[in-house]
Amino acid sequence: MTEWQRVCELDALVPDRGAAALIGGHQVALFRLSDSGEVHAVDHLDPFSHANVMARGLVGSRKGTPTVASPMHKQSFDLLTGQCLDDPEVSLQVWPTRVSDGWVEVQVEARSGAA
Amino acid sequence: MTQKKKLAVVGAGMVAHRLVEAMVERGADEAWDIEVFGDETRPPYDRVALTSFFSDRDPEDLLLGDGELWKRPGVRLYRGSIVSSIDREAKQIRARNTTFDYDRLVLATGSYATVPPVEGSDLPGCFVYRTVDDVAELRAWVLDREAVLGRKVKGAVVGGGLLGLEAAGALTALGADTTVIEFADWLMPLQVDQAGGGALRRIIEQLGVTVRTSTATSKLRAGRDGKVTRMQFADGDKIPADVVVFATGVRPRDELAREAGLELGERGGVIADEACTTSDDSIFAIGEVAHIAGRVWGLVGPGYSMAEVVADRLLGGDATFEGADLSTKLKLLGVDVASFGDAFAATNGSLEVVYADPTAGVYKKLVMSDDAQTLLGGMLVGDASAYTNLRPMVGRALGSDPTAWLLPEGMEPPSGSSLPDDANVCSCNNVTAGTIRGAVTDHQCTDIAAVKQCTKAGTSCGSCVSLVKKLMETQMAEEGLEVSTALCEHFSVTRAQLFDIVWVSEISTFSELIDKHGTGRGCDICRPVVASILGSLGKGHVLEGENATLQDTNDHVMANLQKDGTYSVVPRIPGGEVTPAGLIVIGQVAADFGLYTKITGGQRIDLFGARIEQLPEIWKRLVDAGFESGHAYGKSLRTVKSCVGQSWCRYGVQDSTTLAIDLELRYRGLRSPHKLKLAVSGCARECAEARGKDVGIIATDKGWNLYVGGNGGFTPRHAQLFAEDLSTEELVQAIDRFLMYYVRTADRLQRTAPWLESIEGGIDAVRAVVFDDSLGIAADLDAAMAAHVNTYEDEWAATLADEKKLLRFASFVNAPETPDPDLVYVEERGQRRPADDEERAVLIAGATIPVRDAEVTV
Numbered sequence: 001m002t003e004w005q006r007v008c009e010l011d012a013l014v015p016d017r018g019a020a021a022l023i024g025g026h027q028v029a030l031f032r033l034s035d036s037g038e039v040h041a042v043d044h045l046d047p048f049s050h051a052n053v054m055a056r057g058l059v060g061s062r063k064g065t066p067t068v069a070s071p072m073h074k075q076s077f078d079l080l081t082g083q084c085l086d087d088p089e090v091s092l093q094v095w096p097t098r099v100s101d102g103w104v105e106v107q108v109e110a111r112s113g114a115a
Numbered sequence: 116m117t118q119k120k121k122l123a124v125v126g127a128g129m130v131a132h133r134l135v136e137a138m139v140e141r142g143a144d145e146a147w148d149i150e151v152f153g154d155e156t157r158p159p160y161d162r163v164a165l166t167s168f169f170s171d172r173d174p175e176d177l178l179l180g181d182g183e184l185w186k187r188p189g190v191r192l193y194r195g196s197i198v199s200s201i202d203r204e205a206k207q208i209r210a211r212n213t214t215f216d217y218d219r220l221v222l223a224t225g226s227y228a229t230v231p232p233v234e235g236s237d238l239p240g241c242f243v244y245r246t247v248d249d250v251a252e253l254r255a256w257v258l259d260r261e262a263v264l265g266r267k268v269k270g271a272v273v274g275g276g277l278l279g280l281e282a283a284g285a286l287t288a289l290g291a292d293t294t295v296i297e298f299a300d301w302l303m304p305l306q307v308d309q310a311g312g313g314a315l316r317r318i319i320e321q322l323g324v325t326v327r328t329s330t331a332t333s334k335l336r337a338g339r340d341g342k343v344t345r346m347q348f349a350d351g352d353k354i355p356a357d358v359v360v361f362a363t364g365v366r367p368r369d370e371l372a373r374e375a376g377l378e379l380g381e382r383g384g385v386i387a388d389e390a391c392t393t394s395d396d397s398i399f400a401i402g403e404v405a406h407i408a409g410r411v412w413g414l415v416g417p418g419y420s421m422a423e424v425v426a427d428r429l430l431g432g433d434a435t436f437e438g439a440d441l442s443t444k445l446k447l448l449g450v451d452v453a454s455f456g457d458a459f460a461a462t463n464g465s466l467e468v469v470y471a472d473p474t475a476g477v478y479k480k481l482v483m484s485d486d487a488q489t490l491l492g493g494m495l496v497g498d499a500s501a502y503t504n505l506r507p508m509v510g511r512a513l514g515s516d517p518t519a520w521l522l523p524e525g526m527e528p529p530s531g532s533s534l535p536d537d538a539n540v541c542s543c544n545n546v547t548a549g550t551i552r553g554a555v556t557d558h559q560c561t562d563i564a565a566v567k568q569c570t571k572a573g574t575s576c577g578s579c580v581s582l583v584k585k586l587m588e589t590q591m592a593e594e595g596l597e598v599s600t601a602l603c604e605h606f607s608v609t610r611a612q613l614f615d616i617v618w619v620s621e622i623s624t625f626s627e628l629i630d631k632h633g634t635g636r637g638c639d640i641c642r643p644v645v646a647s648i649l650g651s652l653g654k655g656h657v658l659e660g661e662n663a664t665l666q667d668t669n670d671h672v673m674a675n676l677q678k679d680g681t682y683s684v685v686p687r688i689p690g691g692e693v694t695p696a697g698l699i700v701i702g703q704v705a706a707d708f709g710l711y712t713k714i715t716g717g718q719r720i721d722l723f724g725a726r727i728e729q730l731p732e733i734w735k736r737l738v739d740a741g742f743e744s745g746h747a748y749g750k751s752l753r754t755v756k757s758c759v760g761q762s763w764c765r766y767g768v769q770d771s772t773t774l775a776i777d778l779e780l781r782y783r784g785l786r787s788p789h790k791l792k793l794a795v796s797g798c799a800r801e802c803a804e805a806r807g808k809d810v811g812i813i814a815t816d817k818g819w820n821l822y823v824g825g826n827g828g829f830t831p832r833h834a835q836l837f838a839e840d841l842s843t844e845e846l847v848q849a850i851d852r853f854l855m856y857y858v859r860t861a862d863r864l865q866r867t868a869p870w871l872e873s874i875e876g877g878i879d880a881v882r883a884v885v886f887d888d889s890l891g892i893a894a895d896l897d898a899a900m901a902a903h904v905n906t907y908e909d910e911w912a913a914t915l916a917d918e919k920k921l922l923r924f925a926s927f928v929n930a931p932e933t934p935d936p937d938l939v940y941v942e943e944r945g946q947r948r949p950a951d952d953e954e955r956a957v958l959i960a961g962a963t964i965p966v967r968d969a970e971v972t973v
């Protein structure tokens with residue numbers, strides 16, 4: 001069972017810059033991309049440094065795929081899949097997102113799930 | 116799982132370090148537990164660079180590697196731990212009042228500095244020159260004696276070889292009147308011949324050092340205070356001496372081996388075969404203590420080769436050590452001296468080609484085979500620039516007229532492709548031309564950093580780097596590879612070219628720039644570079660509009676990210692001068708927000724543990740009290756460090772603090788390719804460590820001496836003299852132009868030292884740009900700096916005044932003031948720090964645990 005949870009207004013997200021959100025006790029990093037207009041949601045926890053910082057990483061692209069780089073030690077992650085591009089064994093969890101009525105919504109498991 | 120075997124290493128010097136590094140690189144730490152015992156209190160450091168300690172550098176800067184090596188599981192360093200005996204039967208060594216087992220043992224105990232049997236050689240004020248502790252004590256002694264005696268200290272160095280001249284240089288730099296005493300008929304008798312020694316003597320005397328050759332020291336006398344004061348020679352002559360350094364030679368530290376009954380060489384050294392195995396097959400000897408192939412090897416290069424041999428053997432390989440190149444190139448007291456191959460023309464029938472220019476203080480000699488075709492060796496005094504190119508040619512035909520190599524203008528180096536594959540290019544690390552070419556062809560290295568990392572060439576003394584670069588570029592050209600200077604996958608130009616594009620165009624945003632001159636969305640490399648360029652050219656506040664998306668988190672929130680995701684805050688304290696009231700404000704803010712405080716090396720105060728949502732509140736308090744951003748987060752001017760100077764110090768000759776404050780206020784906020792550090796010292800004692808800075812200023816009786824291109828950190832560099840005795844006005848203009856020229860032309864993350872090297876013509880060319888306007892851009896540079904000074908505003912004050920900018924400091928977009936719930940701290944020495952994983956586990960589980968004491972071993 002999943003449900004869509006409202007997080008913030010789209011305008012609260014600065015294009016190409018991340019923002020952290022607390023969603024059901026889970027720390028999520030949201031990114032609104034300027035060219036596609038899409039919003040992506042991944043773990044805010046950096047799997048390498050174990051600090052909650054992913055939303056503060058720089059957005060970019062590698063061979064056309066949108067990426068975010070950990071601000072701690074600069075590993076890049078694919079924003080679409082969460083896959084770390086510098087270490088095949090590491091990835092971030094990703095959540096489906098949508099924009100409705102000018103609000104950003106993230107799809108979460110209705111029961112516990114996210115952790 | 117197979118049981119890991121135990122390797123014990125006695126001695127934690129340079130060669131032991133290389134051994135452990137080589138083992139780890141080859142993954143041997145999976146099969147071996149490595150324990151290293153060193154009786155010095157420091158982890159292994161660069162003994163070769165010991166003299167640089169006198170330029171007031173932190174001994175930490177001398178440490179080899181980055182320290183990570185000693186934190187690896189299975190690798191353990193015991194510092195301050197002397198090994199007192201070896202029990203070969205039980206395979207145990209004794210140290211730290213207990214015993215340690217080993218399967219294999221490596222002796223890497225190096226050498227002692229010897230002291231000749233001269234009466235009084237143990238008086239207070241007599242030193243040797245071998246360890247950091249030796250030089251630290253020597254330095255303290257000289258400065259102390261000078262203060263007590265109220266005059267220049269008289270120094271005497273016994274021994275006019277390599278070490279003696281290094282020591283003489285150090286004493287001179289400390290302001291002592293120095294005499295070098297050499298028993299032989301000329302200086303450096305082991306490296307150069309009589310004529311070379313004569314040239315060396317003339318240059319050294321010009322530097323104010325007195326030289327006595329053919330002289331034996333017979334006695335040292337103490338004054339009434341019991342400290343050394345006079346030196347007497349065998350011929351009855353006497354000189355005053357307040358400090359004496361013995362640099363008469365070294366002896367292998369083979370006492371452990373002797374007691375354990377291992378076979379020793381006649382004049383010391385542990386005898387080992389070409390596998391570095393001693394007379395006990397479980398024990399190896401490497402480095403200066405090893406006696407292999409008929410001799411001991413007193414240089415670090417051969418020691419490193421032995422370390423590699425042992426690493427290979429421990430992994431079942433069959434590498435051998437069969438002797439090494441004993442060529443040396445040194446800079447002693449600023450004088451180049453090099454000797455290589457058969458420098459003394461010992462080969463039958465060899466011919467010598469000599470070039471000497473006594474007025475210029477240059478002596479050069481090549482030793483050629485009897486047909487004048489093949490280079491056998493040579494020595495260079497006063498100008499050793501040909502060394503890098505000549506040394507790999509030993510044993511090979513020089514081709515053209517050999518004299519051409521000696522003339523200053525004729526030093527046409529062999530073109531990169533003519534050097535045979537087996538020619539040894541880097542003698543410290545034993546790397547051949549073929550290996551460097553292989554790095555390009557087989558390992559896809561396309562820049563000098565990659566080649567250095569892949570082959571280790573050029574990573575020790577560095578004298579071969581220019582040749583390595585040439586070989587790499589020639590090979591790349593042969594492979595049809597372009598020497599890529601692209602910034603990243605989004606911009607195909609260099610940072611300097613991008614700078615020019617922005618400078619001459621009207622472009623003021625990243626999106627415009629990438630549309631017109633790049634591809635894609637950018638990345639964590641090009642975005643901050645563009646932000647920095649826009650910042651340098653005064654095209655907007657770092658947090659304005661689109662600029663905001665280009666900045667690393669540090670620049671974005673104007674604070675420094677720490678390991679737990681909180682930030683540190685550093686208010687500017689220009690020149691390190693702060694009022695008591697200012698200190699109280701900082702202290703109060705720290706107390707109110709529970710911040711950990713620490714004094715930085717740049718003479719200011721760092722406040723740690725500020726959460727992102729607290730930054731505006733903290734800064735509001737600081738800005739209200741008159742503080743502004745210290746830009747500790749930016750690739751920009753950090754600090755202008757200063758000593759207290761003339762206003763208080765009894766030695767000061769200029770007002771260093773006022774100049775430092777003026778300079779810091781002038782260049783604050785200047786965005787640059789890398790961080791910039793400056794310092795000003797009020798006299799030649801150099802208490803502000805200015806020569807370790809990008810721009811260093813040292814006061815003289817007549818004005819200011821300007822040094823450029825120094826830095827600390829990973830590859831510490833000394834600043835070089837750029838101009839002397841400038842007035843304050845001339846000084847400021849010179850720094851303006853130097854900095855702007857650097858900001859405009861350097862590569863991303865290139866500090867001033869490598870930048871100076873990368874400029875064609877080096878420091879001389881930059882000097883010409885700054886003082887002679889050789890490129891006709893001086894007016895532009897002045898205008899750019901004036902624009903910077905006029906448009907400076909405090910980023911934090913500007914941010915606090917802008918509601919919109921404050922939004923980015925929300926911890927969560929949907930809970931802007933909720934602290935990160937995962938932060939956990941423990942208390943240590945009365946302040947807090949982030950909990951480590953173990954402590955976290957316990958704290959989150961609810962129990963309390965004692966905070967661990969810092970471990971004694973690394």
Ligand SMILES: Cc1cc2nc3c(=O)[nH]c(=O)nc-3n(C[C@H](O)[C@H](O)[C@H](O)COP(=O)(O)OP(=O)(O)OC[C@H]3O[C@@H](n4cnc5c(N)ncnc54)[C@H](O)[C@@H]3O)c2cc1C
Pocket residue numbers: 125126127128129130131152153154155162163164165166196197198199223224225226244245246278281368371401402403404412413414415416418443445
């Ligand atoms: C001022 C100076 C300048 C130099 N310049 C150059 C140069 O330009 N080029 C060059 O090639 N070489 C130079 N050298 C020589 C170079 O430093 C040595 O060749 C090199 O350090 C040898 O390395 P090692 O590991 O064998 O010995 P070391 O680096 O001396 O290390 C041996 C270590 O073992 C420790 N030790 C000894 N016995 C015990 C024990 N029983 N228990 C525990 N620990 C023990 C010692 O305290 C020491 O720390 C210079 C040396 C000096 C002092």
Ligand code: SF4
Pocket residue numbers: 758759760761764765766767768771796797798799800801802803
């Ligand atoms: S450098 Fe500065 S503090 Fe040090 S002695 Fe000279 S004037 Fe005094």
